[in-house]
Amino acid sequence: MAEDLNWAVGGEAGDGIDSTGKIFAQALARAGRHVFTSKDFASRIRGGYTAYKIRTAVEDVQSVVDRLDILVALTQRTIDENVDELHDGSAIIYDGERSWEADIPDGATAVDVPLKSLAEEAGGAIMRNIVALGAACEITGFDVEYLDEALEKRFGGKGSKIVQNNKAAARAGQEYVQANYDLDLGYDLEVTDEDYVLLNGNEAIGMGALAAGCRFYAGYPITPATSIMEYLTGRIEEYGGHVVQAEDELSAINMALGAARGGARSMTATSGAGVDLMTETFGLVATSETPLVITDVQRSGPSTGMPTKQEQGDLNMALYAGHGEVPRFVVAPTTITECFWKTIKAFNLAEKYNTPVFLVSDLAMSVTEQTFPPEAFDMDDVEIDRGKLVDDDGVDEWLDSQGRFRAHAVTDDGVSPRAKPGTVDGAHMSTGLEHDELGRRTEAQDERVRQVDKRNRKVETAKNTEEWEYRDFGDPDADNLVISWGSNEGALVEALEYLEDDGIDVRVISVPYIFPRPDLTEEIEAAEETIVVECNATGQFADVIEHDTLTRVKRINKYTGVRFKADELAEEITDQLSEEVPA
Amino acid sequence: MSSDVRFTDFKSDKQPTWCPGCGDFGTMNGMMKALAGTGNDPDNTFVVAGIGCSGKIGTYMHSYALHGVHGRALPVGTGVKMARPDIEVMVAGGDGDGYSIGAGHFVHAVRRNVDMSYVVMDNRIYGLTKGQASPTSRSDFETSTTPEGPQQPPVNPLALALASGATFIAQSFASDALRHQEIVEAAIEHDGFGFVNVFSPCVTFNDVDTYDYFRDTLVDLEEAGHDPNDYESAKEVILDADKEYQGVMYQDEQSVPYHEQHGVTEDMSEIPDGAPEDAMDLVREFY
Ligand SMILES: Cc1ncc(C[n+]2csc(CCOP(=O)(O)OP(=O)(O)O)c2C)c(N)n1
Ligand code: SF4
Ligand SMILES: [Mg+2]
Numbered sequence: 001m002a003e004d005l006n007w008a009v010g011g012e013a014g015d016g017i018d019s020t021g022k023i024f025a026q027a028l029a030r031a032g033r034h035v036f037t038s039k040d041f042a043s044r045i046r047g048g049y050t051a052y053k054i055r056t057a058v059e060d061v062q063s064v065v066d067r068l069d070i071l072v073a074l075t076q077r078t079i080d081e082n083v084d085e086l087h088d089g090s091a092i093i094y095d096g097e098r099s100w101e102a103d104i105p106d107g108a109t110a111v112d113v114p115l116k117s118l119a120e121e122a123g124g125a126i127m128r129n130i131v132a133l134g135a136a137c138e139i140t141g142f143d144v145e146y147l148d149e150a151l152e153k154r155f156g157g158k159g160s161k162i163v164q165n166n167k168a169a170a171r172a173g174q175e176y177v178q179a180n181y182d183l184d185l186g187y188d189l190e191v192t193d194e195d196y197v198l199l200n201g202n203e204a205i206g207m208g209a210l211a212a213g214c215r216f217y218a219g220y221p222i223t224p225a226t227s228i229m230e231y232l233t234g235r236i237e238e239y240g241g242h243v244v245q246a247e248d249e250l251s252a253i254n255m256a257l258g259a260a261r262g263g264a265r266s267m268t269a270t271s272g273a274g275v276d277l278m279t280e281t282f283g284l285v286a287t288s289e290t291p292l293v294i295t296d297v298q299r300s301g302p303s304t305g306m307p308t309k310q311e312q313g314d315l316n317m318a319l320y321a322g323h324g325e326v327p328r329f330v331v332a333p334t335t336i337t338e339c340f341w342k343t344i345k346a347f348n349l350a351e352k353y354n355t356p357v358f359l360v361s362d363l364a365m366s367v368t369e370q371t372f373p374p375e376a377f378d379m380d381d382v383e384i385d386r387g388k389l390v391d392d393d394g395v396d397e398w399l400d401s402q403g404r405f406r407a408h409a410v411t412d413d414g415v416s417p418r419a420k421p422g423t424v425d426g427a428h429m430s431t432g433l434e435h436d437e438l439g440r441r442t443e444a445q446d447e448r449v450r451q452v453d454k455r456n457r458k459v460e461t462a463k464n465t466e467e468w469e470y471r472d473f474g475d476p477d478a479d480n481l482v483i484s485w486g487s488n489e490g491a492l493v494e495a496l497e498y499l500e501d502d503g504i505d506v507r508v509i510s511v512p513y514i515f516p517r518p519d520l521t522e523e524i525e526a527a528e529e530t531i532v533v534e535c536n537a538t539g540q541f542a543d544v545i546e547h548d549t550l551t552r553v554k555r556i557n558k559y560t561g562v563r564f565k566a567d568e569l570a571e572e573i574t575d576q577l578s579e580e581v582p583a
Numbered sequence: 584m585s586s587d588v589r590f591t592d593f594k595s596d597k598q599p600t601w602c603p604g605c606g607d608f609g610t611m612n613g614m615m616k617a618l619a620g621t622g623n624d625p626d627n628t629f630v631v632a633g634i635g636c637s638g639k640i641g642t643y644m645h646s647y648a649l650h651g652v653h654g655r656a657l658p659v660g661t662g663v664k665m666a667r668p669d670i671e672v673m674v675a676g677g678d679g680d681g682y683s684i685g686a687g688h689f690v691h692a693v694r695r696n697v698d699m700s701y702v703v704m705d706n707r708i709y710g711l712t713k714g715q716a717s718p719t720s721r722s723d724f725e726t727s728t729t730p731e732g733p734q735q736p737p738v739n740p741l742a743l744a745l746a747s748g749a750t751f752i753a754q755s756f757a758s759d760a761l762r763h764q765e766i767v768e769a770a771i772e773h774d775g776f777g778f779v780n781v782f783s784p785c786v787t788f789n790d791v792d793t794y795d796y797f798r799d800t801l802v803d804l805e806e807a808g809h810d811p812n813d814y815e816s817a818k819e820v821i822l823d824a825d826k827e828y829q830g831v832m833y834q835d836e837q838s839v840p841y842h843e844q845h846g847v848t849e850d851m852s853e854i855p856d857g858a859p860e861d862a863m864d865l866v867r868e869f870y
Pocket of ligand 1: 678680712
């Protein structure tokens, strides 16, 4: 198991919890430590409780666990929310001068630090969280200079005075603990020479879009997709692009479609409720053969559900939404780096096959910040494939005997050429109506069949020529097979270590392609037991796998609104392996 | 591109299937003439068509075009224009398409003031679905689904546009070919969102808002000496429920189109073969 430290800061919404947590995460990244973060919102207790949690280790960390070592608690509520995760070696940093009498659970060490007064001495009460970070440095044996670097990044833009005050506040916290406590909880945070970047899944999607040449984004704000729009705003302009906040998702997808008809690489992103509205236009994207990337950052449904909670409940929607039969690709990145690479792949697939591509992520991945070596996003490895985009010269090949552009030409691979406006002799109409090769409406039976077959043939071509590989972890010869999609990968990979410790061999297959998807028949036949893990109640991916392989699988489903944790998954897998296979 | 573009270049070889006498023939002719008359050619023009009898123009015209989903033509046109400021964008559709299912988009397209023209072929009826009440149908207009008439006041699209901050509001009549063409040309040439509501009679399902009715009642604003740059008199004619007008009602000469306001001036269709040159800077931001 990784030598990990689990740290959290919690309080009321408005206490600056997010930025405090992020500063500490950045300090750890500067120290060459890996970081995996998660965010808690009000759950067991009503109100504005929020927490930022960090798991850190020298080795890669990819999951949260049910253990908390250091807790910065700005409210009693923070302690109550996390009481199950505290243990004998835990330390709780709190401010005894505040109006509450901290109720510290048995065994945990109370570290009472006058956060507010120390902050005031350093220049302002607003810095009390920074005092707490200084205290946390002392308890964990972490050099406060790394915190300085993070403070410079965070406050550098506000002038050197502010930076100096914050550094002083951090030192005040550190020195207070040094002077008043003689703690030996055994935490001694090792540092390395590595230097990591820290980002979340939505930032990775946004960055992937920019790398892929996306120049137009239209969206309507919705948690947890909005941060993609926020990331692109202010950055996409540097490349000549633009972000529009549309009046609704009906408009957003149609604007994105329009930009794509103009020849731009274009994207929209939303979450389930927005996908419902956008569904209206899916068929048009497909029949007009428009390259478009549609991102769904899933959250808990149905309806408004639990809007700030994790779920993977939109798989069926991504696969099937839209009336009639809508050819599409569905790609679901499994990690934050994959959010970047699969976004680029999505843009290439869209333009190579003139087809909608659904990029399906989820809330957990969108808010988790994780460290990576910058090479994980090596821009030199970015490839752009614009498919059969023709220019003035290329048009000729696709004109009919009367000089008309065959925008929906029936081809062997099913892929027709694409001419953008301004291309001489390329003028043509595309439509949601069934049409002939020229895009003109038709209801002739043979034309209809030719176009439907052609569109489906594109998907066949893609199936046969693109890579739809899965990601393979653990023992490839293990009798036990666990299959997952989307963001559960990290927790599963770490669960393997727990299982190994218990002498249980497991192979994990993590599937980033939902359609087309890898055929897992052989893998499932080779295993004695197969379990499909996903964050929904009904097992939508498990259904798909059973359908593909004609084999019953076991299921682990979580729909509490909280992502899987590594230790919890190891336990669940162990339990399931001893159960009967469902009939 | 070429100066010798003729309006027939904008005609596709599909024969319109509109009912003989349908107003949409005249409306479309005027649009094609206006496009040619303002120096556009089919390869540099993008037409977005709604769904309805009106929406069929996408098929009958020749240009880059998209015939989309009912009510969403304006967002599509907005996207095309933002990606391609160099392309002439014209959006066309019916009164149902624009003022009912697409009404939300109408308000916001007007507000955005994207530099494109929007031609609504207003027949005060749902033509394609065979004669139900539309948002511009008269309150007492009897149809299959409103046997007593809708018993609701019709939408005043011109007032809706004005209230939404329009910079160009006009109305024309399909059968007054010359004026219709002139007015659409003015909408195309306007720096911003050029909105034209066209009386385009449905001869099959609307026996009230007929050619004769409009011929008898239309007041031409130009002849009446109306000053479209004067907001107050624009408001007066737009809110005047007693008369039918044709002409440019309002034009804001200070109009700054969206792309100028927001610096969206580049052809977004051109991108490098790989990641942008300085793309590693995007990664370094996350240190
Ligand atoms: C989502 C959706 N709902 C309903 C329809 C059916 N429909 C097609 S056209 C139309 C109304 C058209 O009226 P209008 O926009 O005035 O066009 P017109 O036919 O009069 O030119 C309707 C309701 C549709 N195509 N799509
Ligand atoms: S039904 Fe009316 S609007 Fe439609 S084509 Fe016939 S006359 Fe024109
Ligand atoms: Mg109509």
